[in-house]
Amino acid sequence: MTELLKISLPDGSVREMEPGSTPGDVAAAIGPGLAKAAIAARVDGELRDINRPFEGDAELALVTSRDEEDALELARHDFAHVLAEAVQSLYPGTQITFGPATDDGFYYDVKAPADREPFSMDDLPDIEEEMRRIIKADKPLRREVWSRQQLIDKWEAEGEVFKAEWAKELPENEELTVYWSGEDWLDMCRGPHLASTGKLDPQAFKLTRVAGAYWRGDQNNPQLTRIYGTGWLNKKQLNAHLTRLEEAAKRDHRKLGREMDLFHLQEEAHGSVFWHPKGYRIWRELEAYMRRKMDKAGYREIKTPQLMDVRQWEQSGHWGKYAENMFAVPDMVPEVEELGDGPANPSVAPDADWMAIKPMNCPAHVLVFKQGITSYRDLPIRLGEMGCCHRNEPHGALHGLMRVRQFTQDDAHIFCTEEQVVEEVKAFIELADQVYRDFGFTYDVKLALRPEKRFGSDEDWDKAEQELRDAVAVSDMQGEGDGKLEELPGEGAFYAPKLEWHLTDAIGRTWQVGTIQGDRVLPDRLDASYVGEDGEKHRPVMLHRAIFGSYERFIGILIEHFAGRLPVWLAPVQAVVATIVSDADDYAKEAVARLEAAGIRVESDLRNEKINYKVREHSHAKVPHLLVVGNREAEEGTVAIRTLGEKEQRVMSLAEAIAMLKAEATPPDLREG
């Protein structure tokens, strides 16, 4: 008699099962309810098909739709397969490639048959319908182990050149699997999958868009059509997600920037921002805030040149590694052909010297550090700059305020000794924590580790990475997310590992903003040194750091985070005094004068319009407080305050209103207590 398998369950109990039995059998043995609810299994921690037989004794945890993360992952993966099957069923000759799950759904990269245009949005409804048909048919998804040669033969026979290429590169010794959908379609896949297509909710997905994507993510390869979908466990979840997308569109900083008259962009300066008075007001408030923070933290602010001779950039290494993203200008007045009003035709002498506009501030800061002789007693030296940089970004990457060609960083470089690194990083982590909390963000910190292409010895990298880990361990952070330090292998800069701050905004999106990087390369290349206690020259470590990242991007994030309803201290216009009748004009003017005297950014609205109209307009403009005055208020010396987002008005004396606004308009770092 064969030996029974010992299957241990999460509650500690052990069940004996026949060899060849599956997690599904265990579920059935426990009860019919569970048998119905179980959609997959974790066997010794690995997510597996519910119907895949055990290979020996095992620890089993059954997965139901309550294990949302696993369930979503499975469902999305299945949706991707159903999508591929649907496309091939509708359009024979379509090649399929890859189709993974994403954060909110799934996609599949396909190549349309040669005699057909690439797929477009217009094809999506048909594909969706076919997917629903496949789901309704409840086709079993069956795992089968194939040899590599079997796979290659199949794909080659079917003209699936991408799949065949991939199969050829699969490792010889690994168990290769395919999944059948019913008896008529299969895809190469590691799995796991749900037991059948019918486990999916046909109302819980939606194909959202098509886009170009390169085969294996390399732009030298053929371009495929990527069909995106969003997929969920049920219709309710799908609808909630679609609502969230609508909410994100409403908050789009490009739309709000125009509506609130904050800034504009135009093609003559694409990728650079025209800040309007109201938008620049936000900038100035942020800048003043950051200056106070940095002054207090022992930074000294400097200002360095926009243009430097390219030889300087050669020495720093940027001209070699970064030239394609840099703007260069000839160090001469270009000859311009006289063509009247016609197009100018400037030419540059072949022997002209070239200068480059700075794409970053670090080399200039090293040059400041190098002036004179620095003693170890002077360290650390923290040099800060609101540094305006230009980078010639790929045009397709430009995006509103989030990705621009001209931007200003809240940049600083800390020059310190090896021994001071952890302490300086710790101080920075705590400074960043205060700042992000002042804006109401939570965040995650991630550690980007050495990339493949890098400068410096492995020893230095070991040290630099460990310093950052140590600093995180000893730092006091309150505004953080789950508190775990996620490490990102290969994501560091070529000269340094970096800590990255990823903010989470009001609707759950994340944005990378702050960073600190421990650099031993640039001080060496630019020969920066200090005199140590021993009288010898030593290399300082250079910490690159920023908290906002760039003003442009940070303002974009703030606009979206607050949906335009900025906190009063940042609001370009903090209050509007609006009259109901012109008899109240004089009182309104007096109120404005007193508010201005108290430092409030206030405007008056004495126009011959109804109060309804004024309320509507200033609400759209996202003015935090509307102070309404009519005859009653003028007589009593009061104002009727309508606060953005509230339905009820509050009547209070003008003096009380001023005190309240003044308190709200105080930046968070200047508040008492």
Place this chain on the structure above:
RNA sequence: GCUGCUGUAGCUCAGUGGUAGAGCGCACCCUUGGUAAGGGUGAGGCCGGGAGUUCAAUCCUCCCCAGCAGCACCA
């Protein structure tokens, strides 16, 4: 940079092989009205830029530019 789509009034968008329309906004007039659109009149456009086809191009074709979505990139 790549693929696809788009470019018409300040904004949002209709439209046509015979040089153009709406709503909002703006200006002026009437209205002085108590918390999200009072009424009327009017001004405003090289239909993204260049070339081609045509008797005729905002519309068709090609090239360029910019924007959008995705990809790639992101020190």
